[in-house]
Amino acid sequence: MTITSRELASLTPWQEGAPEPGPALAGEVSTDVCIIGAGYTGLSSALALRREGFDVVVLEADAIGFGASGRNAGHLTPTIGKDLPTLLKMYSLERVRALLHLQETAISHVEGLIREHGIDCEYEATGTVVAAVHPRQHAAIDRAAEAAAKLGVPGELLDESGMDRRGLPRAFTRGYFEPHGGVLHPGRYVRGLGDAARRAGARVFEGSCVTAIDEGSPALVTTSGGTVRARYVVIGTNAYTPQLGRLKTAGTRIQVQLFKTEPLSRDQLEAVGWPGREGIYTAHELLESYRLTARNEIVGGSKHVRAGFGTKVLADVDETVASRIEAVFYERFPELKSVRIARRWGGPIFLCLDFLPVVGRSANCGSVLHSVAYAGHGVALASYAGEMVADMVLERDGPGRVLWERWNVPTPPEPLRWLAFQAITRFLLAVDRRADASAPRRRIDGGGASRA
Numbered sequence: 001m002t003i004t005s006r007e008l009a010s011l012t013p014w015q016e017g018a019p020e021p022g023p024a025l026a027g028e029v030s031t032d033v034c035i036i037g038a039g040y041t042g043l044s045s046a047l048a049l050r051r052e053g054f055d056v057v058v059l060e061a062d063a064i065g066f067g068a069s070g071r072n073a074g075h076l077t078p079t080i081g082k083d084l085p086t087l088l089k090m091y092s093l094e095r096v097r098a099l100l101h102l103q104e105t106a107i108s109h110v111e112g113l114i115r116e117h118g119i120d121c122e123y124e125a126t127g128t129v130v131a132a133v134h135p136r137q138h139a140a141i142d143r144a145a146e147a148a149a150k151l152g153v154p155g156e157l158l159d160e161s162g163m164d165r166r167g168l169p170r171a172f173t174r175g176y177f178e179p180h181g182g183v184l185h186p187g188r189y190v191r192g193l194g195d196a197a198r199r200a201g202a203r204v205f206e207g208s209c210v211t212a213i214d215e216g217s218p219a220l221v222t223t224s225g226g227t228v229r230a231r232y233v234v235i236g237t238n239a240y241t242p243q244l245g246r247l248k249t250a251g252t253r254i255q256v257q258l259f260k261t262e263p264l265s266r267d268q269l270e271a272v273g274w275p276g277r278e279g280i281y282t283a284h285e286l287l288e289s290y291r292l293t294a295r296n297e298i299v300g301g302s303k304h305v306r307a308g309f310g311t312k313v314l315a316d317v318d319e320t321v322a323s324r325i326e327a328v329f330y331e332r333f334p335e336l337k338s339v340r341i342a343r344r345w346g347g348p349i350f351l352c353l354d355f356l357p358v359v360g361r362s363a364n365c366g367s368v369l370h371s372v373a374y375a376g377h378g379v380a381l382a383s384y385a386g387e388m389v390a391d392m393v394l395e396r397d398g399p400g401r402v403l404w405e406r407w408n409v410p411t412p413p414e415p416l417r418w419l420a421f422q423a424i425t426r427f428l429l430a431v432d433r434r435a436d437a438s439a440p441r442r443r444i445d446g447g448g449a450s451r452a
Contacts, residue, residue: 002207014187021063021206034230039069041236043193044386046202061209065190084147098402106384119192131172215365239348249410257346258301285428
């Protein structure tokens with residue numbers, strides 16, 4: 001049964017106002033490319049391949065933007081991998097520079113898509129601040145700034161006076177400002193991509209869950225309502241990919257939760273500061289994220305994540321996790337103790353062990369391609385996935401080569417995967433708790449910042 005727009009909006013506030021899903025696949029169709037998944041990956045692939053003259057069919061199990069594309073926090077950031085210092089430890093300087101070039105290209109690509117297709121997604125080119133909440137985290141901020149300088153990445157290290165100059169919320173004591181990117185409305189953005197794909201001539205079928213993929217020449221993709229014969233198949237299902245029986249060792253499905261406050265009043269905004277409206281990530285091992293919406297709501301979350309054993313699907317929202325996340329929010333923003341949490345939501349992301357996307361072709365058949373596992377930073381790279389897919393189909397070079405030619409680190413099988421996740425997250429939470437236990441706040445008194 002196809003999901004309704006009302007049911008979709010109940011899953012994530014970003015889908016409020018979404019139209020009813022379009023028709024499902026019925027019968028048999030033939031095409032050049034069958035794309036599975038109508039999120040950023042699938043829709044950007046549809047646009048890129050239509051531009052190259054391919055006939056395209058998109059199959060979506062539920063509705064456009066049902067997954068992470070319609071549920072994320074809306075940060076368009078230069079982040080790729082875990083962080084720059086970690087990338088430099090893992091890879092050569094040349095490879096890291098290629099990864100950063102890819103990410104910068106992806107950010108510009110998103111901005112270009114918004115302009116080209118007139119997508120009204122409330123995009124604000126605010127940049128992003130990676131922020132510390134305790135002096136214990138300052139060294140990590142400094143290492144990131146040093147790595148960025150070494151690599152020639154634009155940015156600015158913000159000491160206490162720099163944080164004050166930008167008017168950032170006082171819970172954050174040091175930061176690194178990344179000028180490229182900003183924040184957007186994920187639901188409007190993904191629906192805008194869907195509209196653009198349809199205008200470009202792609203046939204998009206919603207409520208069409210894929211039940212089988214038979215590799216061959218042509219490949220045969222089966223749904224409950226019909227079949228698609230295609231020269232190429234593109235898998236753009238991210239955290240839902242293992243449910244297709246594909247890429248089971250590519251990553252781990254992790255459940256992330258977010259919240260949105262009611263709109264802040266003018267007085268509340270003035271109390272918080274934040275005139276630049278930058279997206280904020282913290283320097284925790286399990287990071288927190290915060291941003292303002294166009295209606296001056298604060299969207300925040302992450303930090304406390306969950307993973308199910310094997311193929312177990314977890315509830316989108318766990319009340320205990322929600323309470324913990326919201327308690328942290330009120331610690332960071334005590335000026336907003338009276339502000340109500342208006343919505344809670346969540347969903348799965350896909351995470352590879354090295355935090356890099358998994359891009360490439362099926363080992364059995366070069367005509368089945370995939371781009372998944374964006375580690376929670378997929379607005380840029382999932383939107384650029386279409387360009388990478390087009391490059392692979394046409395066998396031409398492109399910035400994405402640094403991903404599709406790399407060896408993907410496989411995740412261990414169960415029960416090792418689940419046990420490792422539990423051990424690692426508990427350790428990282430313990431590290432973060434030490435920083436949180438005595439986190440100071442900057443006080444702006446005309447003579448710099450100090451403990452409050």
